[in-house]
Amino acid sequence: MQPAHLTLPQPLNLIGNHWVPARAGRSMPVISPIDGEVFASIAESDASDVDAAITAARQAFETGDWSRLTAAERGRLLMRYGRLIEAHAEALAQLESRDNGKPIRQARADMIATARYFEYYGGAADKVHGEVLPFLNGYDVTVHREPYGVVGAIIPWNYPAQIYGRTVAAALAMGNTMVLKPAEDACLSVLRLAELAVEAGFPAGALNIVTGRGDVAGKALSEHRGIDFITFTGSPEVGVMIQVAAARNFIPCTLELGGKSPQIVFDDADLDAAMPYLVNAIVQNGGQTCSAGSRVLVQRGIFDAVAARLAERFAAVTASASDEDAVLGPLISARQKKRVETYIAEADAPVIGRGQIAADTPGGGFYVAPVVFGPVDPASKLAQEEVFGPVLAVIPFDDEAQAIRIANGTEYGLVAAVWTRDGGRQARVAKAMRCGQVFINGYGAGGGVELPFGGVRKSGHGREKGFAALYEFSQIKTVVNNHG
Ligand code: NAP
Ligand code: MG
Numbered sequence: 479m480q481p482a483h484l485t486l487p488q489p490l491n492l493i494g495n496h497w498v499p500a501r502a503g504r505s506m507p508v509i510s511p512i513d514g515e516v517f518a519s520i521a522e523s524d525a526s527d528v529d530a531a532i533t534a535a536r537q538a539f540e541t542g543d544w545s546r547l548t549a550a551e552r553g554r555l556l557m558r559y560g561r562l563i564e565a566h567a568e569a570l571a572q573l574e575s576r577d578n579g580k581p582i583r584q585a586r587a588d589m590i591a592t593a594r595y596f597e598y599y600g601g602a603a604d605k606v607h608g609e610v611l612p613f614l615n616g617y618d619v620t621v622h623r624e625p626y627g628v629v630g631a632i633i634p635w636n637y638p639a640q641i642y643g644r645t646v647a648a649a650l651a652m653g654n655t656m657v658l659k660p661a662e663d664a665c666l667s668v669l670r671l672a673e674l675a676v677e678a679g680f681p682a683g684a685l686n687i688v689t690g691r692g693d694v695a696g697k698a699l700s701e702h703r704g705i706d707f708i709t710f711t712g713s714p715e716v717g718v719m720i721q722v723a724a725a726r727n728f729i730p731c732t733l734e735l736g737g738k739s740p741q742i743v744f745d746d747a748d749l750d751a752a753m754p755y756l757v758n759a760i761v762q763n764g765g766q767t768c769s770a771g772s773r774v775l776v777q778r779g780i781f782d783a784v785a786a787r788l789a790e791r792f793a794a795v796t797a798s799a800s801d802e803d804a805v806l807g808p809l810i811s812a813r814q815k816k817r818v819e820t821y822i823a824e825a826d827a828p829v830i831g832r833g834q835i836a837a838d839t840p841g842g843g844f845y846v847a848p849v850v851f852g853p854v855d856p857a858s859k860l861a862q863e864e865v866f867g868p869v870l871a872v873i874p875f876d877d878e879a880q881a882i883r884i885a886n887g888t889e890y891g892l893v894a895a896v897w898t899r900d901g902g903r904q905a906r907v908a909k910a911m912r913c914g915q916v917f918i919n920g921y922g923a924g925g926g927v928e929l930p931f932g933g934v935r936k937s938g939h940g941r942e943k944g945f946a947a948l949y950e951f952s953q954i955k956t957v958v959n960n961h962g
Contacts, residue, residue, distance in 0.1 A: 484572055487669035489519040491527055491689060494534035495682035500690070501526045506662065511579030511808040512799045514842030518577075518666060523690035525698035528657065531686035532704040535628040535655040538683025544655060547681075553603030556647055559678035560596030563643075566674060567593065570667055574639055578664040579799075579808040579844065580763055588640045592671070594927045595643035599651040599948070606652070606948050611956075618959040623952040625653035626730075627706035630699045632692070632720065633668075634712045635661035635810050636766040636866075641711055642668045644927070646675075646685060648947035649709070657686045657705070659696050661712075663810050665689055692716065703727055707951070710734070711768070714936050732940025732950055734932060736768040736864045737892030740885040741921060742907060743784060744878075745777040747897035748919070755895070755921040756784075756870075757791045761833075761848055762923055764797075764809050765818075765868040769893040769915070769923045769931075773861060774852075774872045775881050781853070781874045788850050788872065789831030795868075797845045798836035806833070808844040809867060815844040818867030825860045827851040830872060856884045864890065878903060882910045891934035895921045914941065 489505035490497040499505070504522040509515065521527070538544040547555070563570070570592075571585035578585070611619040629649045633641045638660055649656055660668040672687045688695055696716075700708055700723040710720040711734040724731040741756055743749075759771030776784045798804040809815045833848040852872030854861050860871045875881040885894055891913035898904055898919075908916040914932045915925055925931050930946035932938060940950050 484569075484576060486518045486573075487666050487673070489521045491521050491523055491531065492672045492676070492685070492687040493527070493531045494537075494686070495676055500524065501530070506690070508577065508666065509811070510576050511810055511844045512576065513840035514812070514844065520662065520665060520669070520689040523688045523695040525694070527688050527690070528695055528698040528702060529704075531657040531688045532628060532702055534683040535657050535686050536704055538681060539625075539627050539655040542683050543681035544684040549604035549653070552651060552653060553600045555679060556596045556600030556603060556651060559675055559680070560593045560600060562674050562678050563589065563593040563596060563671065566670075570639065570670055573670055574664075574667040575807075577666040578635060578638065579810060581804040581807045582802060583805070584763055588637055591927060592639040592643035595647040598927050599647035602945065602948060603651040606945070606952070613958070616960060616962050618961060620957045620959075622955045622957065623652070623949075624955050625952055627654060628704060629654045629656045629951065630702070630705040630708040631656055631658040632696050632699065632708070632710045632712065633658065633660050635664035636763060636768070638664045639667040639671060642671055644942050644947065645709055648942065649951045650684060652948055652952040654707070654951055655684050657688060657699060659688050659690070659699050662689065662691055700724070701726070705729065707731070709940070717938060732932070732942065733938030734768060734940070734942065735936060735938040736866070737770075737890040737913070737933060737937045738773060738862065738864055738888040739769055739771050739890070739893040739913070740773040740775050741771045741895040742775045742881050742885055742897065743777065743780070744881075744896075744898035744900070744903065745779045746899045748899065749780070749784065749787065751919065752897045753787055753791060756788065757795070758805065759921045759923055760870045761795055761806050761868050764806055764846070765848075766810060766814070766866050767923045771893070771895065771921055771923070772865060772870060774870060775875050775884055776872060777881070778874045778876055785830045785852055785872060788870070792831035792833050792848055792850050795833035795848050796836050797833065797839065797847060799839050799843060801836065806848060806868060808839070809846055810844065812844055814866065815846055818846050818865055818869060821860065821863075821865045821867065821869055822846075822849055825851050826858055827854040827860060827871070833868075856887055862888050878907065882907060886910070886912045889936040892937040893917070893923070913937070
């Protein structure tokens, strides 16, 4: 049962500003993680739908109204869109919460962030300058930042609206056009957001949305010769396929593939300040956050004290669908619940503490109580693999050098935090972290809209957010003018 005010998007794709069914006439069910019930459907697209969307995007880029806009006009449009999202934030949040299962508080925060991406990149659209270079006498050399053309985007289900926002706002700001395939497990907010894009006045073909299966529609998009750039957020396994497809087409890609991000707590840390961050970084969004703080490294002398405080805090976390203030809801799917439960069952470490599942949660939902393990062996599965659930591994260390080794000792490298009052140590450890974002005495999963974000190695490559994303979504052309 959805709330009465929740109107649902139709199972249609957005192609050239027209809402059209999949060409093969197929649709697929949408399940809510809250109760496991089918409550909507989406278009199940294939390669022919993707092809039509890319044709529309190509036309918009080459000759359509989009291609004639100035940077200032693009910026104004993006900002207008951001205000429209803000005006619809509550309905969007309700839809997101129903579709993804995330607590309404989180969904509301996501919509504010989504609107903010359009405000931020709208303001930035006309502020990406080129350069003038010194060269030989008699020459003027100018360096221009140009859009790639048609950008393919494949995004996941954990933050559908936010990741849509950070991808679409930056790519469009630079003058690209787009074909975006959201995740089948949660994409209704994306469809609603796309309706608002049409309402905001984006010209036909600037933004196209094709829903469906990853291994059909996603694969067709990533392999299509008509795209000039591809951006992907999701699992490392699919990330590899995206990069291979990009290589075959000789186009660049950015990959954002998750992590096993550490928070390092030294014995001089302000524990009162740290505790809420240590818990929230793994409980937020059910731990289904690429930048979740899934490892806590604790200096041995304070290990027992930190463990006791974690146990107390985890005990106070209840997964719920009905509590407006809940920080934890269900996981996205039966598959994800099973995956997380398997990690918990196979964990080779003592349980420090557990939360619970509210008594009134619907039986068919995908709830998992949060759990914290420790001491965890840094070489174990639990310390090495991304669980993508509310499961925290606590690992002891003796000194700074060992902390750095353990923190950097996974295949991932997305975010890290260091908790210490020692200024020298803050700087040294931040510098030593092999990852894309470091917090000192704080933790913002993913950071803010303004903060460049992305990984190294198995966490992927390329940077999103901030101005860095504008550079990712554009390429340099050098013009050499021999004027004599
Ligand atoms: P996934 O399969 O990588 O899904 C991400 C996106 O890629 C979805 O839109 C998906 O479409 C699409 N996709 C799937 N197979 C594809 C293919 N062969 N070609 C092109 N696109 C394809 O991730 P998942 O299965 O949802 O989650 C598995 C694990 O990945 C999680 O447990 C977690 O560890 C990690 N993950 C990380 C992030 C992150 O933010 N970095 C996000 C999600 C998941 P469909 O959903 O329609 O299949
Ligand atoms: Mg769903």
